Amino acid sequence: xDWHNFWLLLHLLTFVYWVGADLGVFYSARLVVNSxxxxxxxxxxLKLLGWVDMIPRYMLLLTFPIGLTLSYLVNSGPxxxxxxxxxxxxxxxxxxxxxxxxxxxxxxxxLRLVKFDLFFRLLFIILLFLLCLLSIIIKFPFNQExxxxxxxxxxxxxxxxxxxxxxFKPFIEAxxxxxxxxxxxxxxxxxxxxxxxxxxxxxxxxxFAGLAAFIGLSHERLF
Amino acid sequence: xxxxQLIWLILxxxxxxxxxxxxxxxxxxSTQLINKKNSIETRLAIIKIISFVNWFPNIANILIFPVxxxxxxxxxxxxxxxxxxxxxxxxxxxxxFFITGSITxxxxxxxxxxxxxxxxxxxxxxxxxxxxxxxxxxxxxxFIQDWVLLKFYIYGTVLICGFGIRFSFSGFxxxxxxxxxxxxxxxxxxxxxxxxxxxxxxVLALWIGxxxxxxxxxxxxxx
Numbered sequence: 001x002d003w004h005n006f007w008l009l010l011h012l013l014t015f016v017y018w019v020g021a022d023l024g025v026f027y028s029a030r031l032v033v034n035s036x037x038x039x040x041x042x043x044x045x046l047k048l049l050g051w052v053d054m055i056p057r058y059m060l061l062l063t064f065p066i067g068l069t070l071s072y073l074v075n076s077g078p079x080x081x082x083x084x085x086x087x088x089x090x091x092x093x094x095x096x097x098x099x100x101x102x103x104x105x106x107x108x109x110x111l112r113l114v115k116f117d118l119f120f121r122l123l124f125i126i127l128l129f130l131l132c133l134l135s136i137i138i139k140f141p142f143n144q145e146x147x148x149x150x151x152x153x154x155x156x157x158x159x160x161x162x163x164x165x166x167x168f169k170p171f172i173e174a175x176x177x178x179x180x181x182x183x184x185x186x187x188x189x190x191x192x193x194x195x196x197x198x199x200x201x202x203x204x205x206x207x208f209a210g211l212a213a214f215i216g217l218s219h220e221r222l223f
Numbered sequence: 224x225x226x227x228q229l230i231w232l233i234l235x236x237x238x239x240x241x242x243x244x245x246x247x248x249x250x251x252x253s254t255q256l257i258n259k260k261n262s263i264e265t266r267l268a269i270i271k272i273i274s275f276v277n278w279f280p281n282i283a284n285i286l287i288f289p290v291x292x293x294x295x296x297x298x299x300x301x302x303x304x305x306x307x308x309x310x311x312x313x314x315x316x317x318x319x320f321f322i323t324g325s326i327t328x329x330x331x332x333x334x335x336x337x338x339x340x341x342x343x344x345x346x347x348x349x350x351x352x353x354x355x356x357x358x359x360x361x362x363x364x365x366f367i368q369d370w371v372l373l374k375f376y377i378y379g380t381v382l383i384c385g386f387g388i389r390f391s392f393s394g395f396x397x398x399x400x401x402x403x404x405x406x407x408x409x410x411x412x413x414x415x416x417x418x419x420x421x422x423x424x425x426v427l428a429l430w431i432g433x434x435x436x437x438x439x440x441x442x443x444x445x446x
Contacts, residue, residue: 005442012236012437013243020244024252024276031268041265048255048269052248213236218229 004073011066011216018059019209025053026202032175033191035183046175050102057098060161064154065091071147078141094120121162128155146219153212160208163201170194228297234290235440242283243433248276250426256399257415263403270399274326281322284385288348288378289315295371303365318344329396345382352379370443374436381432387425394418 028049032042065088071077072084097117104110132152135142142148171194174187181187215222252273256266292311295301301308321344324337356375360367395418402411 002442005438008441009434009438012239012441013434015236016240016244017247018244020240020242020279021247023241023245023279024248024272027275028248028272031272037268038262038264040262041268044255044261044265045268045272048252048272052251055247210237214233217232217236218225221224221226221229 004070007066007070007073011063011070014059014063014066015209015213018056018063019206021052021055021059022202022206025049025056028052029195033188033195035188039178039182042175043179050105054098054102058095060157061091061095061098067150067154071142076142076144076147118162118165121158125155125158125162128152128158144219144223146215146223150212150215153208153215156208157205157212160201160204163204164198167197167201168194171198228294231290231293231297235287235294238283238287238290239433239437241279242287243430245276245279245283246426246430249273249280252276253419253422257412257419259407259412263406266399267403278326281326282319285315285319285322291374291378300367300371301365314344314347345386349379349382352376352382368443369446370439373444374439377432377436377439381429381436384425384429384432388422388429391421391425392418395422 028045031037031045032049034042037045065084068077068087069084072079072081078084094117097113097120101110101113101117104113128151131141132148132155134140135148142151171191174190174194178187178191252269255261255269256273261269289311292301292308296308318341321337321340325334325341328334328337352375356367356372359365360372394414398411398414398418402415405411
């Protein structure tokens with residue numbers, strides 16, 4: 001078995017389940033803000049959306065260590081197995097954190113974990129940009145232009161993810177209000193506005209992830 | 224340099240994204256359709272999500288073959304046919320037309336005609352990928368690499384899984400119609416659950432088939 005092909009398949013599947021599953025999330029969100037539906041239906045659709053949305057969340061995190069392993073196999077990234085193992089461990093812990101946030105949704109612990117996750121993401125974005133800058137200057141830890149571009153594009157998807165989280169915050173608050181006091185023009189407007197604000201970031205993720213996939217597929221021809 | 228081969232390759236990957244990735248929402252949504260706790264209105268909303276998202280796997284199912292053929296053309300296959308190879312798109316546009324009709328006209332006589340035509344197209348395609356490609360390969364009418372033949376066979380199996388899904392799920396729509404008209408009863412709920420249980424192995428087999436298709440495409444094994 002060729003391990004490079006195996007990791008390439010895994011990398012492809014993370015992209016497939018990230019962008020492909022996002023489609024259902026995007027469409028379902030439109031139904032949640034549809035005031036013609038009862039609160040119960042909107043809640044259940046939100047739960048469905050929440051479940052499906054976990055897949056892109058896990059995939060976004062998984063794609064990095066898998067991509068890093070591929071960069072190790074093609075001598076484009078850091079050549080250390082120990083580093084790879086550490087990165088995998090960190091990302092598995094991070095995936096567990098995301099899983100826990102989903103399970104603890106609404107609880108005090110859940111809110112604390114969300115803050116921790118956000119902090120971690122901001123740190124990760126800064127780290128990735130610094131590593132890319134370093135790679136441009138001294139060709140380390142990444143020694144290929146296409147890979148640096150891919151990582152910058154990947155960082156942009158995480159930025160968009162943070163953007164979604166920020167723009168979607170009023171939606172969550174409005175939905176809580178809806179659950180407590182029922183529908184009102186103000187609440188409905190708040191939810192719709194919040195969703196509309198999140199749309200450019202969602203499209204941003206699709207575009208940046210699509211471009212990263214394009215670079216991955218075409219780097220042998222383009223660079 | 225961006226060439227046509229690269230564009231076909233990217234399309235091929237995105238077809239997988241919107242087939243396998245989008246299928247997650249369809250699959251999870253279907254499990255919520257049989258959840259007795261969900262009201263009829265909620266289930267109708269979920270049907271709406273499934274119906275929308277399912278367009279993507281349906282279209283991907285059609286496009287993957289002609290796009291794959293165009294990729295093979297870039298590898299030197301079917302050169303004897305020259306530009307006539309573009310005619311491969313004609314039956315697939317027809318198939319798209321039939322599938323669209325079978326969905327939009329569901330429950331009518333015209334819809335039944337479209338379902339029949341869709342079935343005929345699938346049978347022809349299954350016969351071609353198993354019998355036609357085997358003849359081309361074993362009688363060396365044209366040179367076909369082992370991995371290409373394998374991809375044909377796996378694609379044929381995926382199409383058969385599609386049939387399996389259709390037939391094992393055929394009891395769902397009438398039972399769901401009765402649910403809407405008469406409300407929930409143990410008998411109806413059991414029928415809905417039985418349909419979803421029957422369809423699961425086919426869906427799983429289809430997903431495995433798609434992953435195998437990807438792996439063969441990546442690794443291009445020879446025997």
